[in-house]
Amino acid sequence: MFDFCADPSVLDRLTWLSCYLTTGKHMAIYWSVGTVLLLLAVTAPTALAFGFGGAVLARSRVAPLRWLGKGYIAIVRGVPDIAFFLFFVIALDQLFEWVRHEVKCPEWENSVWQGNDFIVCQAAKLPLSSAPQWVHEGYGFVLAVITFSIVFGAFAGNVLFGAMRAVPRAQLETAEAYGMSRGQTFRRVLVPQMWVYALPGLSNLWMVLIKATPLLFLLGVEDIVYWARELGGTKTPQFTAYPHGDWRVWYFLALLVFYLGMTKLSEWALTRLQDRLSHGQATASGERLRRDEVTA
Amino acid sequence: MQKLILTTAALALSAGAAFAQDTVRLGTEGAYPPYNYIDDTGEVAGFERELGDELCVRAGLTCEWVTNDWDSIIPNLVAGNYDTIIAGMSITDEREEVIDFTQDYYPPTASAYVAASENVDVLSGVVSAQTATIQAGHVAESGATLLEYATPDETIAAVRSGEADAVFADYDYLLPAVEASNGELMFVGERVPLGGGVGMGIRESDTELLEAMDAGITSMKEDGSLNELLIKWFGEDVQTY
Numbered sequence: 001m002f003d004f005c006a007d008p009s010v011l012d013r014l015t016w017l018s019c020y021l022t023t024g025k026h027m028a029i030y031w032s033v034g035t036v037l038l039l040l041a042v043t044a045p046t047a048l049a050f051g052f053g054g055a056v057l058a059r060s061r062v063a064p065l066r067w068l069g070k071g072y073i074a075i076v077r078g079v080p081d082i083a084f085f086l087f088f089v090i091a092l093d094q095l096f097e098w099v100r101h102e103v104k105c106p107e108w109e110n111s112v113w114q115g116n117d118f119i120v121c122q123a124a125k126l127p128l129s130s131a132p133q134w135v136h137e138g139y140g141f142v143l144a145v146i147t148f149s150i151v152f153g154a155f156a157g158n159v160l161f162g163a164m165r166a167v168p169r170a171q172l173e174t175a176e177a178y179g180m181s182r183g184q185t186f187r188r189v190l191v192p193q194m195w196v197y198a199l200p201g202l203s204n205l206w207m208v209l210i211k212a213t214p215l216l217f218l219l220g221v222e223d224i225v226y227w228a229r230e231l232g233g234t235k236t237p238q239f240t241a242y243p244h245g246d247w248r249v250w251y252f253l254a255l256l257v258f259y260l261g262m263t264k265l266s267e268w269a270l271t272r273l274q275d276r277l278s279h280g281q282a283t284a285s286g287e288r289l290r291r292d293e294v295t296a
Numbered sequence: 297m298q299k300l301i302l303t304t305a306a307l308a309l310s311a312g313a314a315f316a317q318d319t320v321r322l323g324t325e326g327a328y329p330p331y332n333y334i335d336d337t338g339e340v341a342g343f344e345r346e347l348g349d350e351l352c353v354r355a356g357l358t359c360e361w362v363t364n365d366w367d368s369i370i371p372n373l374v375a376g377n378y379d380t381i382i383a384g385m386s387i388t389d390e391r392e393e394v395i396d397f398t399q400d401y402y403p404p405t406a407s408a409y410v411a412a413s414e415n416v417d418v419l420s421g422v423v424s425a426q427t428a429t430i431q432a433g434h435v436a437e438s439g440a441t442l443l444e445y446a447t448p449d450e451t452i453a454a455v456r457s458g459e460a461d462a463v464f465a466d467y468d469y470l471l472p473a474v475e476a477s478n479g480e481l482m483f484v485g486e487r488v489p490l491g492g493g494v495g496m497g498i499r500e501s502d503t504e505l506l507e508a509m510d511a512g513i514t515s516m517k518e519d520g521s522l523n524e525l526l527i528k529w530f531g532e533d534v535q536t537y
Contacts, residue, residue, distance in 0.1 A: 024337035090375060097376075114501045116374050116394050125376070130319040133360060220364065220377070230327065230334065233449035234456075236476040239329045240336055243476065246453050 008241045020242045029227035033258070036213045036224055039141070043148045044206065050153025055160035073161070076154035084151055085218045089143050093126070100124040137221070144219045152209055159201030164190060166197040168282060196277040196286070203270045210262050228255055319358045320505065321378035322348050326363040327447050328469055330529045331384035331494075334363070343529035344382045347401060350521065351512040367427060367446060370394060373497060379505060380498050384466065386430050386491030396500050398510045400493025401522060403535040407431050409485040410470045411462040412455055418485040421461035424451040430491045431464045455481065468530050 004011070005019035020026070057069025076084070098112060101124035108121050122128070127135045167190055175185040216223040232248030278285040324332045326340055335341035340361040352359035362378045373381050373395060386405065387397045407430075409418045423440040425432040426448050435442045443460050445451045452473055454460040463470070467487060474481045496513075498506045516522040523536040 024339070025334055028338050094375070117499045117501045118375055119499075119501055120376070129321055129379070130358075133362070136362075217365070220372070222363075229447065229450075233327075233447070234453065234473065236329070236472045238472045238476070239333055239341075242336065246456060248453070 016242075023242065025231060028222070029224060029231060032222060032224045032227050035141070035221065036216070039144065039148070039213060039216065040210065042145050043152065043209065046145060046149040047152035047156055047205075047209070048202075050149050051156025051158075051160050054153060054157030055164060058157065058161050059164060069157070073154050073157045076151060077158065081151060081212070081215065082218070085147060085215055088150075089147050089219055092146065093143060094118055097124055097126050100126060140220045144216055144221055147219065148209070148212070148215075152205055155205050156202060159198050159205065160194065162201070163194040163198035167193045171282075193281065196274070196281050196283060199270070199274055199277060203266070206266060206270070207263060210266065211259065224255060224258070228252055319360060320352065320380065321360050321362050322352075323362050323364050323369060323373060323378035323381050323383065324348075325366045325369065325383040327366070327449060328384050329472065330468060332382070343402075343525060344384065346525055346529075347516075347522070348380075348382050350516065350525075351509055354512040354515060355508040357508070365446070366429075370497070373499060376499075379502065380496050380509070382496050384469075384494055385497055387493055387495045388430055388491055391497070394500075395497045396502075396506055397495035397497055398506060399513055400495045401513050401516075402494035402526070403537070404489060404491060404493045406467045406487040407434070407464060407490045408467040408470055408483055408487045409462045409464050410452070410455065410474055410481050411484045412458075412481060414482065414484060416461045416484050418462045418464070422459070424454040424460035424463045425465065426451055429465075431466070434488065434490060435464050452481075468534070471531075 002019060002022065004015060005022075008016055008019050011019065054069050054072050057065050058073060060066045060069065097118075097120045101108065101112060101120035104123045105121035110119070112118060112120055127139050171189055171193060172185055175189040180188065214223055214225040217226050228251035229248060232246070232251035234246050235243050237243040274285070275289065278289055280286060280290075324340060324344060326332055326334045328342075330343050332340060332342040332344045340363065345361070348359060348361070364372050364378070366383070369381055369383060369385075370391070372378065381395070384402075385391070385397075387400060391397070409416075409423070411418070419439050421440055422443055423435045423438075424443040424445060425435050427444040427446055432442060432444055443454060445454065448465060448469060451460075451463045451465060452470075455463045462484060470483070474483060496509055498509065513522070516525075517537045526534045526536055
């Protein structure tokens with residue numbers, strides 16, 4: 001990156017380190033931090049949407065919809081994450097390709113299964129094998145978001161389902177007494193009030209999600225843990241201008257700091273959110289906030 | 297992210313048969329120098345990088361490099377995420393059942409034990425090897441206690457840290473590590489010939505690509521360019537064709 005990095009073996013330690021930490025290979029780990037943050041930013045709202053949908057279905061008055069919602073929550077919560085990540089993603093990818101195959105190559109005669117191989121016509125490949133690598137990576141990332149959202153959505157669904165039931169009946173009765181329809185009661189009274197009951201459960205899920213991001217590697221997305229292991233491994237002089245011993249401990253320490261920092265930041269944000277949601281609520285913490293304001 | 301890939305321009309488009317696809321994705325591990333590794337710029341490098349690029353030029357194909365975890369390197373080939381495995385993979389009967397191999401581009405290899413002291417008994421101690429390799433299979437049958445790791449680097453790190461008494465891997469992979477260790481690591485025991493040479497793995501249904509790559513390897517063996525590459529990356533002592 002810098003001009004003085006041409007021959008790292010003659011540099012003093014600090015300059016050496018500045019060159020070492022800016023190699024193309026290190027840029028990859030910095031990028032992967034961005035990938036993880038982006039994954040969190042996209043997955044959290046998507047999973048919440050899945051959860052909300054699941055919870056609404058699970059309390060539907062129409063039996064088949066209710067079964068669908070309850071089935072989703074129960075099945076996904078019951079299957080181990082790793083099994084889900086390994087099986088579901090490959091199945092999802094093959095389902096997409098098979099559908100495209102049926103549409104785009106109707107004249108294809110051979111089966112898509114040939115022995116061990118899953119073969120679709122070139123035009124049905126997703127992404128096309130001629131597509132640049134970033135498209136392949138983007139596709140892998142989208143699959144990761146979908147999978148994470150389905151898994152975490154099921155847990156969020158259960159939390160929201162419980163939260164919707166925790167809203168005091170008196171609140172809903174009052175809404176009905178004002179002549180609101182079921183839909184109006186749901187939108188204006190139930191949903192705004194349920195968040196305070198859902199927040200502790202959702203904040204747990206958020207913390208678990210932060211720590212679950214290394215599962216990305218199972219999906220072929222090279223995340224920070226992969227790069228920490230790759231960069232930290234012993235490097236012999238024959239293959240690099242920056243030979244070093246086993247530095248994995250330093251790289252993993254950096255990861256530790258990253259994850260602890262994320263956790264601390266989240267805790268601070270969630271506490272503020274909790275205070276805000278409790279405002280004016282008929283709960284103990286809402287009552288405490290009201291008293292504090294009166295005495296202040 | 298950054299699966300570190302490069303596109304090699306196909307210079308001779310006229311060469312080679314008309315392919316259904318013109319872009320071939322080459323899958324490798326990127327953690328097994330000198331065969332394949334990620335260099336300082338973050339790109340795939342090593343013996344197989346140069347070999348693969350040359351084979352693609354000779355077959356008139358555009359090639360893209362993809363790195364994949366060793367553990368899932370065969371399933372991902374079969375699922376169609378890339379088209380070849382070029383990752384120092386030895387040709388074995390077990391693998392032949394699932395995928396096809398080209399002829400070998402590296403002669404049948406010798407595997408060796410490396411330990412931190414001379415007097416280690418590699419047949420009864422704890423020996424580390426990479427998961428799902430012929431070396432791991434050999435250690436399991438040798439009577440030693442097998443300690444498996446996902447990456448080659450971790451197998452050597454286990455010896456340095458004392459978790460394993462010795463590591464068992466390809467001689468050519470261990471050699472640079474032993475040379476760079478200032479006497480901390482040393483070869484022990486006998487070398488063991490294993491496997492049927494290193495070849496390129498290709499889906500069984502992909503016969504067209506298999507023939508093209510096979511023809512490329514044959515022509516590189518005939519004009520001596522393969523031997524040059526072998527000597528460049530593995531030293532003068534390497535077995536050539």
